[in-house]
Amino acid sequence: MGLEQFKDRRVGTQNYKKLDLDHAPNCGWCQFKQVVSRTFKPELFVGLWVTFREMINALFRGQMHTTQYPLEKLPISPRYRAIHDMLRLLESGHYRCIGCGLCEKICISNCIAMETRYDENQRKEVSEYTINFGRCIFCGYCAEVCPELAIVHGQRYETASEQRASFSLFEDMLTPIDKLNLQKEYDGFGAVSPNADENIKKTPLAY
């Protein structure tokens, strides 16, 4: 790249318009007069009235607009990527994770680790699963690669804790079994696209 564009120092035609400003007060008395005239205008009371009216509305008419954080939280975008959730199958309540290890493999900060074994029901059991949140960069690849929609990003964005390990175990991320009815499908990274049905090619498994 040449340096020509930097050598051209013509900035262009100036076309500024000067504002018609008052002259600044130039004596002590003039300054005092300006302060008093600006402070005690009727608009002050208009403002005070608005505040008073909202106070009355909030306190006595139940029209509160303030969010009572942390007791109350605003909904966030489904695409927001916070601490992971591990979802369960709605029918059986069994966790969805099959232990395929794809999240472990794709994780670019290498913070997912799992242990699997052959269990009594002849299935692959995930015996241990952890995410090191000291390293996780919340990129969302794990949720995107998960073939079972088992690991998703949740809505818990407050990551202040005595130690990050508080979030990192499978049980902590797993939907509590008594709150299974509240479990929501995830719409963010890795979720089924809205037109998924159209994209499926029929396979001839006629039987």
Place this chain on the structure above:
Amino acid sequence: MSELQSAENMVSIKIDGKACQAKEGEYILNAARANDIFIPAICYLTRCSPTLACRICLVEADGKQVYACNAKVKEGMEITVNTPNILEERRAIMEVYDVNHPLQCGVCDQSGECELQNYTLELAVDSQSYAIPDTKRESANWSSVLHYDPGLCIVCERCVTVCKDMIGDAAIKTTKRGGADLDKGYKDTMPKDAYAMWNKLQKSLIAPSNGTDSTNCSDCGECVAVCPVGALVSRDFQYRSNAWDLKRIPATCAHCSSGCQIYYETKPASISDRTEKIYRVTNEFHYVSLCGAGRFGYDFENAVKGKDAEAFAKAVEAFNQAKVINFTSVITNEEALMLQTLKEQKGVKLINREARAFQIFLNFYQAASGNSLYKHDFKDVMASDFVMSVGTSLRNDNPNARYAFNNVQKLNKGAGLYFHPVGDKLVPEFGKSIECFAHQAGHEEAALLLIIDLFADHDKLPSSVKDQLNRESLINMLGGDAEKFGDAFDKMMKKKERFSLIVGEDLYFHEKAENLAKLIAVLEASSDVQVVMIPPKTNSLGVALICDLDDEAEGYTVGYNAPGDFTISALGDGDLDMPAMNQQEGTLTNMNKRVVPTNAAVEYHGYELNDIVREVIGAPKLTIDWTQYLPEAKGFQAVAFDTLPNGYHNDGSENRGYALQITTSEVGEIEVAKFDESISLEGQIAYRCNPQRQFNDFSDKAHQIFEAFALYASPAKAETLGKRVVVEFDNGNLELDVVVDERMEGDIVAIPDFKSAYNIYELFGASRYQKVIIREV
């Protein structure tokens, strides 16, 4: 490579326009692989016979469609790998393989190294044109190590092929699936080969060949290794790890003298324990076959927390005052050299029973033949078409010797002679042209004399041998029927060109070892029989070459993995801990006379032998710094450890370490002593022999190897013995459980030597056969 690549046996062919050289009579597929050309193939295994199950190796040779795995190259042949028609066939075949294949790659152990995945992607199968009702197929455990999931099986029959052609157990076979018949319409619409392949696939599955639910085999796990999909897996490994998580460490198996190339596959032990742990052992199954000990006996590492300085100081003290060092053959060349250096500088005596016997035998052989070492290796045995075995329990001593013996029968339409006092049910099953001689213990000379009589050029024989050749009496003495054998032998000899002889440990531990060595030298000098020897234990050959071993010694003894006044041990039971073979680098000398490197798979935090030697006489920084000082006079080379390769070339040739140099000198006529047939043991005989999959304390330590330290007997013999017996030797007693070995025959019982603590070598002394008294307790 022993096979001469001369101009005579090479032909020129063209594959996809590229000019290639190939061995005459080689299959197109192997020729292409040797020349780095890719032809897709699933069911073919190098070193085994073509199965023709998958049919995707279809190529066009001189305008005709042939299967690359069973069509041989011809001079001037022009081969096209892909034609539109062939591509259509291959695509259809892969679609058929994908019909009803469970979509459970997520939990399948083979995912990531699955040939079905690979070829489905390679041939870009993105839609499915075929369908058929599925059959219910239940998974099952076939043995303590094998798990078979027929749902995943694509019936390529690689497991069946390798078990028959390489291992020799033939423990699995194809069985009826009971699947639905193909839709008639497919016959006209589908590509021809794909239809034929599907038709066969739809009818078969794999099952144990003995008709029961479990396999009766040596549990080598080779079928697991060759399975292209996740149908056959090891029970211990199932669902434990994904292939891509494992780090592969090229190493050498340290259980027996085969010194097979293996990969230790490691990953952290668990989430809380991040130290590397071995999860499984894999091998280049096209070029090397493992046994059960190699594949499943991998976790024998010595877990040491840290350096125990106090014990180390005592060890240095012990080495300083040691008069004797007692050690086993499970030791690297470098460590053997350290011990030899200790002997040279401090005058300690070195005791190693198994290597000493072999060393003496090699010395006799060298004096008689002029060769510094036996000239051939087990590759030559595999290439021969008439193989003999004397003085080794083929099934137990060395798995690769057995595989070679079996492979010759199956692949080269070979014949075999098996001389051994302990009857064996398996060996006769290797092929139709096998004659077994269950001769008396101690009559190995007669076996060699018979071989000389059968194969040697009688004009070249020294008179001392010639006088002893009386075929009829030799055959009778060996327990054969002279008349019958004559006819059988004539049949066996038809169209045979290359002969080989395997000799084993019985000859080294033999009263007449010198005479036996001479007979082998005579045989080599007067015939074209290629002789190979099986070193008794892991690195017995290396130890025999490097160390000046002593016969008897007294005084303060340091034991290295062996008994002594002060013991250093890799088993974790000694006074000072040592690294086990999977925790250290170094080289081993295997029975193919190659110096092969091995690497550390598991970390080790304690002291090594090198540290002790450094304190005592001074040593370089690392154990592997010794590699270049291995004695060149004995055939070793002055090369640094880090330059040694450990793998295979695409044409199957070994690219591992280096081969020992063999020197030849002139010798005079060999004077052989007269064979004295009166030397034979009477009464109850015990044979020092390990069960399959057990070789030493290390294989015993592994959690998947459970063959007991017990007395092994044939079913008939075991019945007469009872459950637990005392075995009385001349110089001691042993109390052992009786275990039935279904494949043994006859009255001789086997007593293992894999636990060094029992001092079995002392009980047996200079022979592998001993007269004993057995009483029930």
